[in-house]
Amino acid sequence: MSSKKIPNVALNEPGKKVIMLGNEAIARGVLEAGVTMAAAYPGTPSSEITPAIAACVPFHPHINVEWSVNEKVAFEVAYAGSMSNARSVAIMKHVGVNVATDSLFEAAYHGVRGGMVLVSADDPSQFSSQNEQDNRYYGLHALVPVFEPSTPQEAKDMMKYAFPFSEEHNSVVLFRTTTRMNHGRGDVELGEIEKPDREIGFDFDRNRWVCVPSNSRPQRTSIIKRMEGIAEIADDFPFNGLTISEEKMNGKKYGFVAAGIAYSHLMDTLNQFGLTEKVSILKLGLVHPLPKIMMKKIMNSVDELVIVEELEPIFEEQFKALAFEEQINSVKIHGKNIIPQQGELTPGTLNIKITQLLGIDYTPFKAPELDITAPPRLPQMCPACHHRNTYWVMKQLERKLKLKFIKNNDIGCYSLGVYKPLEAADTALCMGGSIGMANGFAKIVPEGQIVTALLGDSTFFHSGIAPLTNAVYNQNDMLIFIQDNSFTSMTGGQDNPANGIKITGEQGVKIDIAKVVEGCGVPKENIWVQEAYEMDAMMEKMEQAVLAKGVRVFIAKHMCSLQEMRLVKKNKIKLPTVKVDPEKCIGCQICVRKFGCPAISFNFETKKAYIDQSQCRACKTCTFVCPSKAFYVAEE
Numbered sequence: 001m002s003s004k005k006i007p008n009v010a011l012n013e014p015g016k017k018v019i020m021l022g023n024e025a026i027a028r029g030v031l032e033a034g035v036t037m038a039a040a041y042p043g044t045p046s047s048e049i050t051p052a053i054a055a056c057v058p059f060h061p062h063i064n065v066e067w068s069v070n071e072k073v074a075f076e077v078a079y080a081g082s083m084s085n086a087r088s089v090a091i092m093k094h095v096g097v098n099v100a101t102d103s104l105f106e107a108a109y110h111g112v113r114g115g116m117v118l119v120s121a122d123d124p125s126q127f128s129s130q131n132e133q134d135n136r137y138y139g140l141h142a143l144v145p146v147f148e149p150s151t152p153q154e155a156k157d158m159m160k161y162a163f164p165f166s167e168e169h170n171s172v173v174l175f176r177t178t179t180r181m182n183h184g185r186g187d188v189e190l191g192e193i194e195k196p197d198r199e200i201g202f203d204f205d206r207n208r209w210v211c212v213p214s215n216s217r218p219q220r221t222s223i224i225k226r227m228e229g230i231a232e233i234a235d236d237f238p239f240n241g242l243t244i245s246e247e248k249m250n251g252k253k254y255g256f257v258a259a260g261i262a263y264s265h266l267m268d269t270l271n272q273f274g275l276t277e278k279v280s281i282l283k284l285g286l287v288h289p290l291p292k293i294m295m296k297k298i299m300n301s302v303d304e305l306v307i308v309e310e311l312e313p314i315f316e317e318q319f320k321a322l323a324f325e326e327q328i329n330s331v332k333i334h335g336k337n338i339i340p341q342q343g344e345l346t347p348g349t350l351n352i353k354i355t356q357l358l359g360i361d362y363t364p365f366k367a368p369e370l371d372i373t374a375p376p377r378l379p380q381m382c383p384a385c386h387h388r389n390t391y392w393v394m395k396q397l398e399r400k401l402k403l404k405f406i407k408n409n410d411i412g413c414y415s416l417g418v419y420k421p422l423e424a425a426d427t428a429l430c431m432g433g434s435i436g437m438a439n440g441f442a443k444i445v446p447e448g449q450i451v452t453a454l455l456g457d458s459t460f461f462h463s464g465i466a467p468l469t470n471a472v473y474n475q476n477d478m479l480i481f482i483q484d485n486s487f488t489s490m491t492g493g494q495d496n497p498a499n500g501i502k503i504t505g506e507q508g509v510k511i512d513i514a515k516v517v518e519g520c521g522v523p524k525e526n527i528w529v530q531e532a533y534e535m536d537a538m539m540e541k542m543e544q545a546v547l548a549k550g551v552r553v554f555i556a557k558h559m560c561s562l563q564e565m566r567l568v569k570k571n572k573i574k575l576p577t578v579k580v581d582p583e584k585c586i587g588c589q590i591c592v593r594k595f596g597c598p599a600i601s602f603n604f605e606t607k608k609a610y611i612d613q614s615q616c617r618a619c620k621t622c623t624f625v626c627p628s629k630a631f632y633v634a635e636e
Contacts, residue, residue: 004058006059007052007055007056008020008024009024009027009028009031009052009053009055009056010031010055010056010059010060011190012059012193013190014190014191014192014193015189015190016189016190017187017188017189017190018187018188018190019185019186019187019188020152020156020185020186020188021048021152021182021183021184021185022152022155022177022181022182022183022184022185022186023045023046023047023048023049023052023182023183024048024049024052024152024188025152025153025155025156025159025186025188026049026052026119026155026156026159026175026177026182027048027049027050027052027053027056028052028156028159028188028190029155029156029157029158029159029160029162030049030053030089030117030159031053031056031060031063031193032156032160032190032191032192032193032194033087033115033159033160033162033163033164033194034062034087034163034193034194034195034196034197035053035063035086035087035088035089035163036062036063036064036081036086036087036088036114036196036200037063037064037065037077037078037080037081037082037086037087037088037089037114038050038053038063038064038065038066038078038088038089038090038091039065039066039067039068039073039074039075039077039078039088039089039090039091040066040067040068040071040074040090040091040092041067041068041069041070041071041073041074041092041096041099041462042067042488042491042492042494043071043092043093043095043096043121043491044093044121044123044127044128044129044179044490044491044492045093045121045123045127045128045177045178045179045182045183046091046092046093046096046119046121046177046182047491047492047494048182048492049091049119049121049182050065050067050091050503051494051503053065054503054504057504060193062195062196064081065503065504066502066503067488067494067495067496067502067503069461069462069496069497070096070099070431070461070462070463071090071092071096071097071099071100072099072100072102072103074090074091074092074096074100075090075092075100075103075104075107075118076103077090078090078116078118079103079107079116079172081114081116082112082113082114082115082116082172083110083112083113083114083202083203083209084113084114084200084201084202084203085113085114085198085199085200085201085203086114086196086198086200087114087115087116087163087196088114088115088116088117089116089117089118089119090116090117090118090119091119091121092118092119092120092121093120093121093122093123093129094120094121094122094123094129094133094135095129095130095131095133095430096120097118097120097135097138098133098430099431099463100118101138101142104118104138104142104144104172105141105142106211106216107172108142108143108144108171108172108223109211109216109219109220109222109223110208110209110211110219111170111171111172111208111219111222111223111226112166112167112170112171112172113167113203114163114167114198114200115162115163115164115165115166115167115173116166116172116173117159117162117163117166117172117173117174117175118172118173118174118175119175119177120135120138120174120175120176120177121177121178121179121182122134122135122176122177122178122179122311123178123179124178124179124310124311124343124344124345125179125343125344127179127344128490128491130411130428130429130430132311132342132343133311134310134311134312134314135174135176136148136176136287136288136312136314137312137314138174139174139176139287139288140288140314142172142174143223143224143226143227144171144172144173144174144288145165145169145171145173145174145227145230145286145288145289146173146174146175146176146286146287146288147162147173147174147175147176147239147285147286147287148175148176148177148259148260148284148285148287149177149181149239149260149285150181150259150260150261150262150263150264150283150285151186151264152181152184152185152186152187152188153186153187153188153189154239154285155177155181156188156191157191157239158175158239158285159175160191161238161239162175169226169229169230170226171223171226171227171230174288176260176287177260178260178261178310178344179344180261180344181260181261184261227289230289231289231292234286234289234290234291234292235291235292235293235294237285237286237291238285239285239286240282240283240284240285240286240291240294241281241282241283242280242281242282242283242294242297242298243280243281244280244297244298244301245277245278245279245280247277247278247279249278249358249359250358250359252302252303252304253279253280253301253302253303253304254278254279254280254302254303254304254305254306254357254358255279255280255281255282255298255299255301255302255304255305255306256270256279256280256281256282256305256306256308257281257282257284257298257305257306257307257308257309257315257319258281258282258283258284258307258308258309259283259284259285259287259309259315260287260310261310261345262308262309262310262345263283263284263308265308265345265346265347265350266281266308266350267281268347268350269347269350269351269354270354272351273351273354273355273360273362275354275358279302280298280301280302282294282295282298284315287314287315290315290318292322295318295319295322296322296326296328299319299322299323299326299328299331299333300328300330300331302331303330303331303332304331304332304333304334304357305319305331305332305333305334306334306335306338306339306354306357307319307333307334307335307339308339308345308350309335309339309345310344310345311341311342312341313335313336313341315335316333316335316336319333319335320333320335334357338353338357339353348364348365351364352364378419378420379416379419380416380419380596380598381413381414381416381417382413382561382562382598383561383597383598383599383615383616383617383619384561384564384597384599384616384617384618384619384621385413385560385561386483386485386532386533386556386557386558386561386619387413387414387416387417387483387485388417388422388595388596388597388621389532389533389535389538389556389619389621390414390454390481390483390532390538390556391414391417391422391424392422392595392621392625393535393538393539393542394407394424394452394481394542395422395424396539397539397542397543397546400543401543401546401547402448403448403449403450403546404448404449404450405449405450405451405452406426406427406438406441406445406449406450406451406452407424407425407426407427407452407454408426408427408428408433408434408435408437408438408441408451408452408453408454409424409425409426409427409428409434409454409455410428410431410432410433410434410453410454410455410456410459410464411428411430411431411433411459411490412455412456412458412459412483412489412490413456413485413489413490414454414455414456414483415428415490420596421592421593421594421595421596422596425454431455431459431462431463432455432459432462432463432464432466432467434453434454434455434464434480435453435455435464435467435468435470435471435478435480436467436470437453438451438452438453438467438471438476438478438480439467439470439471439474439476439478441478442471442476442477442478443476450479450546451476451477451478451479452478452479452480452481453478453479453480453481454480454481454483455480455481455482455483456482456483456484456485456488456489457482457483457484457485457486457487457496457497457498457513458487458488458494458496458498460482460513460516461496461497461498461511464482465516465520468480468517468520468522468551468553469520469521471551472520472521472522472551473521475550475551476551477549477550477551478551478552479545479546479548479552479553479554480551480552480553480554481553481554481555481556482513482517482553482554482555482556483556484498484513484555484556484557484558485498485557485558485559485560485563486498486499486559486560486563487499487559487560487563489560489562489563493560493562493563497509497510497511498510498511498513513555514527514529514553514555517553517555521551522551522552522553523550525548526545526548526550526551526552526553527552527553527555528541528542528544528545528552528553528554528555529555529557530542530554530555530556530557531557531558532556532557532558533558533619533620533621535621535624535625536624538556541554542554561617561619564617565617575617575618576618576620576633576634577613577616577618577633577634578611578616578618578620578622578623578631578632578633578634579611579631579632579633579634580608580609580610580611580630580631580632581630581631581632582606582608582630584628584629584630585608585609585626585628585630586628586630587602587607587608587609588627588628589602589609590625590626590627591609591622591625591626591631592609594625595621595622595625597621597622598612598615599611599612599615599616599617600612600622609630611631618633620633
């Protein structure tokens, strides 16, 4: 037993109530279910789940947990555990499931031995994502059941329930959450922690596990029957619930259907207006397949039914289809004609829509107008972020060499380079897409244009190696920038192969990106590795890279400045002080209007730049950027 303080998620105190983040509650459910294998790739809003599981390892060492290099690998790691009769979970955000689907769809055919859950954390309103995507559809497409909790307590209980359910029905379970569920907090009553008590080991059943057509055809028949069986018991699912009211308002009986956080918001609205006992309510926890008996009962019991769901009209379409099939013509079904299809569903929106429908007098709260005008502020990279240095040098070289770069960007902190003042991204599609698209542009660009791709170290390991290999194989002329800051920074600074530290804090194997690049076939003379704070050398070496031909890779290295500052504070390191010499500053504002470091500001009265020392991290890049050499390192 570890001497460390036991975190709440790992406490072995059944009945104790603690306040938990939704993601911590999910991790607690994983622990209580006796899960042996957990694998994930970090992505908001799912990122806190796996570290919470890892925090349990010192106290519950039966758990194996890892950051995998991408979501497909994470799913396969977990599924190998399931094949070996170990309860397993794979964790990712919604777009990560896109990466894992090749494995998910075939695993759905094979089924499970140990219970297997795939967590999909969806992100309505795109708080940290490139799209809005409703992954309930994957349940319909892959023919797997989908669970969706509405509170942290239910998230814990439902996750624990998902594993025996998976085993009973021989199916992967898709466990869908949304941002408000993941990052909300609530009371959670801890339950019993189940210790694994089963024989773990692969069964060598090649007729089941090998996906050749002769095996998959009968599995296709089985998976259809499996889903039919789950549909038959959907009305008995313990996290579904139906209450019927006979009361009328405006001469009509009303009903509501919701799941997940939309249900929690719905109940807040109904409670606020005293409607809870006056309307019929179908609460869904199993969101695929839907409980048809309950569906028919609520439709036959009301005059108007409102389907409250975030994003796509999945429930709405199924309710309308069932009403048509069963000839239930007496009910009017509302869905996206009332509830928005875009963005996160908020309590304020529900208050307005429901009171309008029911004819309730309601004036939405309007915040008092304050005589304060906040200046607009675009998202920006941190002070001393070395991505800014790379972009700055790229733009100087474009001007110096009179070339035009096609800047294919990837998904990470460096995506913020698209905004002013840098405006250093022309495309961004998905993880690994930068090199993939560069392969295409390289075949069609005219003379005078340089095809570039820019991605981070974690993204390179995630999905950059395959398109790089493609570039080498097809001899596509391009310059690839790999921004090595040794962390998966945008999702919270998780470790990855670039620093070699495992999620448990143990030292794994640190993988040299330059050697991987060379192993993909890029010749040594076309690989440059440079410390990103050494701006003169950055300029010199990057110019060499730009003017070279073929596939070439420029690796800019410096630790993520956020992580570096944590080490500075932990080790009480005194940083040098960078200042502005007002005699030399000519007020050109290149430092603020072109370079854009958040630590640099401009005094419009004195017409001089100055440094906010509370933000400055002494990278000294400003001493290179300033044309009048007004920035300097002060002597101590």
